[in-house]
Amino acid sequence: MTFFEQQHQARQETRKLVLLFALAVIAIVVAVNLAMALLWIFKFGSHHGALRQYPKGFFEVNTLVTLLLIGGGTLIQTFNLRDGGDAVALMAGGRIVSPASGDLQERRLLNVVEEMALASGIACPKVYLLEHEDAINAFAAGYNQNEAVVAVTRGTLNRLTRDELQGVVGHEFSHILNGDMRLNIHLIGVLFGIQMIAGFGQQLMNVGRYWGGRDDKGPPWQLVLFLAGLVLFVVGYIGIFFGRLIKSAVSRQREFLADASAVQFTRNPEGIGGALRKIGGLTDGKKIGSQINHPNAEQLSHLFLGSVRPNLLDGWFATHPPLAERLKRIYGRSMSPLEAPELAVPYAASVERLPDLPFAVAGLAGAAVASAAVSPAGGLPTPSLEFGNSSGKAALTSQLNGAVHDPFAARAVVYALLLGEGAEREAQLALLKNETPQQAALTTFLAESIVQLPLSARLPLVDLATPALRQLAQPERDKMLALVDQLIAADSRITLAEFVLQTILARRLAPRSGRLVPVKFNKLSELDSDIAVLLSLVAHVAVPASHADAVGARLAAFLRGARVCPELNLAAQHYCDGAGLGFPRVRLALDHANQLAPLAKPQLVKALLAVADDGAALQITSADILRAICAGIEAPIPPAVAATYHAYPWQFDS
Structure with missing residues (x-):
């Protein structure tokens, strides 16, 4: 199934989500009205000896308040998630991993994510770490591939080998490329809305517990309010029931697809397979498995690689397929769990070339362009990024490799890609010096390294720099984009290379780059x-x-x-x-x-x-x-385009 077919299926799943949401709302409205009617009888029926007539508009008001709570909760949460992947990662308790991180485990994670991004031809996602989660789990989130984030737990870094980590990241890239992320964010807002009743009930219980109001008619209001809150709290769990049903309806088959994609991306079933087996080993042993302890875990459960809570409701109501079934589909046979101790050496010392990453399921062809070389100190491996084929290859210099991971220097990389010759170059450097003399000097310095790269390496360089550029505050991004426009206009014309770079930067860094783009044209x-x-x-x-x-x-x-x-x-x-x-x-x-x-x-x-x-x-x-x-x-590049960046026979500049 292609990327676009997956997105179409995601839209169909959204229609299913709307139907289930409507059923949940109807069930909650009926339950709330029934509960309020019984409470009215409890308060006034025994005092008068007969049921007092319900006030005018009694059921209408109950219904309106219920709908306002559900609709308001959905709108508020959707608004809170308007920034897409970043908002979801922060909601899960994540912290961003700096592209320039020197931590060995974080560096390994960043390298793996970069390899996947280069092989798929999309912008390198931001990476978040769930620092306080010891289980093995991960998720991808965002409205589109241009602003996706990948988040992993500390347990994932501590307990998985590099191959297994690559399998997990491949699984998450499947969600990025197959259009799952947008649906998943919609689901967060919907579930928050239909669970608002439980929260309102809890507030009523608190009011009833501490309110001192009294009257002489029937049971005291303090008791009535407490009981009303308790009933609404229980009724609110209808939302949780439907939430489980909705999540299981739209997410389980997509987890099977993501597992299969991870195998095809890495050509190594032991990657994602080993990670899932270790989740099974942790579940049987320390009972942590893929469990997430953050308070928002239940609300975000459908995003994760594995179940965030023990499945009290199996079958139709489980948010993830059983591990045994997932493993059987990967290996073709039953597989036993693996022990998952924390690794003594966080980064395996290996100089072997990584396997090719074909991205066949996403309709992408291209090879991984990174190999890991261990530093002389035996610690942090430095990726050697290669472009081209046997007729010519070029590796990133240490200066460029460091620059693409630093927000200030990443801007200089972009500016260096735009530098022209002669009078145009002098005009561009004058603009940069007006910005800061240091930026102009760094741009000139990096341009010397960039000119040594084949043309096929230039846009992948922008992909690598994207996470660092996204660390800039939006005013700084806007300032950079405005300066890019000025550099392009320095010679009063726009070249193909300038148009391409400007288009990609605007799509990734403009103020609304991460926001949802509605469908307006069907044909x-x-x-x-x-x-x-x-x-x-x-x-x-x-x-x-x-x-x-x-x-x-x-x-x-x-x-x-x-x-x-x-x-x-x-x-x-x-x-x-x-x-x-x-x-x-x-x-x-x-x-x-x-x-x-x-x-x-x-x-x-x-x-x-x-x-x-x-x-x-x-x-x-x-x-x-x-x-x-x-x-x-916002579409993945076709196979012939991806292959051009990895295998085109360019002659190198001398």
């Missing part, structure tokens, strides 16, 4: 002019001006892509020449395409790839523009 035919612009743009990039018949070849490339989308009825007259491909028009086309329904996007990506594919090897310039468009519409 490609609703965006025919916008798609014509994007196809024309790729045609202009794929066919250089030096081509003997550039105009004819570009038109032929455009029509090649148009044939992939026959429902658009695009013809030669819809082709846009250079004058029709201004930056504002292309930006508008990208914004509209990002609002397409998930199942409409794969056809668009396929058409764009057809424009660039003339039967020869995909050029890096074509790969770059396709990568930028995919980032703009």
Whole structure:
């Protein structure tokens, strides 16, 4: 099942979520009205000898208050989670792991996450650590792949080998790439809302316990309020019941898929398999297994790799499949649990090359580009990031490797990628010196290392720098993006490389980059002019001006892509020449395409790839523009594009 099919399935699961939510609300409203009616009888029926008539609007008020509590709770929690993955990680008690961390275990985790991000062609996610959790568990969260976070427990770092940690991270990357995260955040808000009644009941119990009001009619109000709170607290557990039902309905099969994806990503069933076996060993031994002790654990339980609480309700109501069943699907046979002691050496000293990470399930092809080399001191391994193939490889210098992990220096990496030549360079450096002289000096220094890299390494460098850049406060991000615009405008024109970099940075760092983008267009035919612009743009990039018949070849490339989308009825007259491909028009086309329904996007990506594919090897310039468009519409890059970054035979600058 492809990435887009998974997103479509997630939308269908959302409809199921809406139905179950409606049933839960109806059940709670009925239960609250019944409880309030019985309390009314308890308070007034015995005193009058007969049931006093219910006040006018009695049941309507009960219903309205109940709906306000549920709806208000859902809206408040959804608003609290507007920042996506970061908000969820903080809600779980996580702390961000600095990209420049020197802790051996944290460095290992960051290296593994970077490898997965480079292999998949997406921005490297932020990494959070649940410091006080000794169990083995992890989750991924966010509204889209551009602002995803990956969080793991301290027990995961202490108890898993590198291969097992890689399997766990691969499992979480499946959730990132398969569209699970958005649904999971919606689920958090919904569950909070339907459990608000229990919280309101608890408050009423507290009022009843300490309130001193009295009257001479029937039982004292103190007792009535306490009983009302107790009843509502019990009724509120209808929300927990439905919460379990909803989570089991939408999450269990996706855990099977994520397990299978982790095996395909790493080509090593012992990775995720070993981690799950160790969870089983901890469950049988110390009874901690994958248990999370944070107060919000139950509310977030559907996000995690393993069950956060013992399954009191098995079968339909369990949030995760049984470990034995998950292991049997991974290995093809029953497997026994493993002991999970804390590792004496947190980082295994190995110089063997890591296995390839094909990302087959996500529709991505590409190899891992990192290998671990142990430092002379025998401690912290330093990743050697390689790009290209046997005809040319380049490793990141220690300066660049350090720069991409530091927020201040990561900005200089971005600026260095934009430096031109001659008068343009002098104008750009003058702008940087106005910012800070140190930034200009660092940019110039890093540019010397960047120029030694093949072109296929430049955008992956931005992927590595993204977590550090996201550590900047939003005003600092805005300031950086504004300076990027000024650097690009220094020569009064925008090149392909500048457009690509600007597009990717805006999608990842702009104020609303992590927010939910609603679907406004269900079919490609609703965006025919916008798609014509994007196809024309790729045609202009794929066919250089030096081509003997550039105009004819570009038109032929455009029509090649148009044939992939026959429902658009695009013809030669819809082709846009250079004058029709201004930056504002292309930006508008990208914004509209990002609002397409998930199942409409794969056809668009396929058409764009057809424009660039003339039967020869995909050029890096074509790969770059396709990568930028995919980032703009929040879609994974296709296999041919990923392969270009890992295996293109570039000649190295001398």
